[in-house]
Amino acid sequence: MGKPNKKLKKILLITGVTGAVYGAFRFLLPLVVPFLLSLGAAAALRPSAEWIAGRCRLRLRTGGRERSIGISVGAAGMAELLFVLAAAGACLYSAGRRLLAEALLVTEQIPVWIESLNVWLTALCRGVESALCLKAGVLVSLAQEMLRGLLEAVKAGAMPYLMANSLTVFQAGTAASVFLVILLAGTGLFLQEMDIWKNRCLSSVFREEYRLIARRLRLAANAWLKAQGIIMALTAGICTAGLWLMGNPFYLLAGVGIGLLDALPVFGTGTVLVPWALILFACGSWGRGLVLLAMYVLCCFLREILEAKLMGSRVGLSPLETLISMYVGLQLFGITGFLLGPAGLLLIGDLVKALEV
Numbered sequence: 001m002g003k004p005n006k007k008l009k010k011i012l013l014i015t016g017v018t019g020a021v022y023g024a025f026r027f028l029l030p031l032v033v034p035f036l037l038s039l040g041a042a043a044a045l046r047p048s049a050e051w052i053a054g055r056c057r058l059r060l061r062t063g064g065r066e067r068s069i070g071i072s073v074g075a076a077g078m079a080e081l082l083f084v085l086a087a088a089g090a091c092l093y094s095a096g097r098r099l100l101a102e103a104l105l106v107t108e109q110i111p112v113w114i115e116s117l118n119v120w121l122t123a124l125c126r127g128v129e130s131a132l133c134l135k136a137g138v139l140v141s142l143a144q145e146m147l148r149g150l151l152e153a154v155k156a157g158a159m160p161y162l163m164a165n166s167l168t169v170f171q172a173g174t175a176a177s178v179f180l181v182i183l184l185a186g187t188g189l190f191l192q193e194m195d196i197w198k199n200r201c202l203s204s205v206f207r208e209e210y211r212l213i214a215r216r217l218r219l220a221a222n223a224w225l226k227a228q229g230i231i232m233a234l235t236a237g238i239c240t241a242g243l244w245l246m247g248n249p250f251y252l253l254a255g256v257g258i259g260l261l262d263a264l265p266v267f268g269t270g271t272v273l274v275p276w277a278l279i280l281f282a283c284g285s286w287g288r289g290l291v292l293l294a295m296y297v298l299c300c301f302l303r304e305i306l307e308a309k310l311m312g313s314r315v316g317l318s319p320l321e322t323l324i325s326m327y328v329g330l331q332l333f334g335i336t337g338f339l340l341g342p343a344g345l346l347l348i349g350d351l352v353k354a355l356e357v
Helices: 004-055 073-132 138-203 207-245 251-262 270-282 286-315 319-355
Strands: 057-062 065-070
Touching: 004 057, 004 073, 004 138, 004 319, 073 138, 138 207, 207 251, 207 286, 207 319, 251 270, 270 286, 286 319
Parallel strands: none
Antiparallel strands: 057 065
């Protein structure tokens, strides 16, 4: 057994490091996220930006002296990033138009679905009336009144909700615009001052801590992105195959869309598959509804198993450690906790080892 004072020092060290990591993630990280993304973009774009800046130079001879005129590395990197963002925006716009067209086709089917639901409810009410020896039409009229009341309540509540949230949408759009501007400017400035910041970090007394933090965050981010990409591809493949077997004419678009939605923890495949299955059950399509529910269960099982396993194999944690850290991170930091949980656990372990004497 170790000495009590040594154990106490170890406990205090772990507690202090854990509190420091939590405080940094909770209060400091949200303030520097745009600059961390700018730093990552600058590091990724630096080779190509230097190549472009080196090629885009003109040599002019004026007054017997030769001058070189061209664009800076920062400007080249900003142009590259702007091109990438514009291309991504164009792809999203094209996908949005396609989804809107599919949504318009769906709206054309809504009256048919409502009529089918009305027929099903009417038959159900008449069956209950017959079984309970009630007057014909009593339950049918009651159901119609309830549906009309529900529709009026939705109409009455929708407009105040839209008016109250219009300002929130405007603020979110403004914040996103400011974020993009900072991202572009930060990328260009980091490209210009990359060597300066690197020398500052190397000459700092906290250079080892900087190195540990950067390495762990980079490792956790790469592992999370790769895991999400693999899971998203498998989910899209499962949904596409299932919808194709069901004979859905939009199986590819719907399958890929559900796969992309599954990457968002707030939504997931259940946002689409479960309501869709319930609608099919209401319309009497039990087989198709069961296929959708089976797809949902399979996708959930796939995510729960693979997410922890893939993350753990890449960051050096066991699947159980990864699962626990992801759950704790989700409870502490929300959606971003899926990434911050494993990264925080690794950081705590590395910093405790580095500071332990």
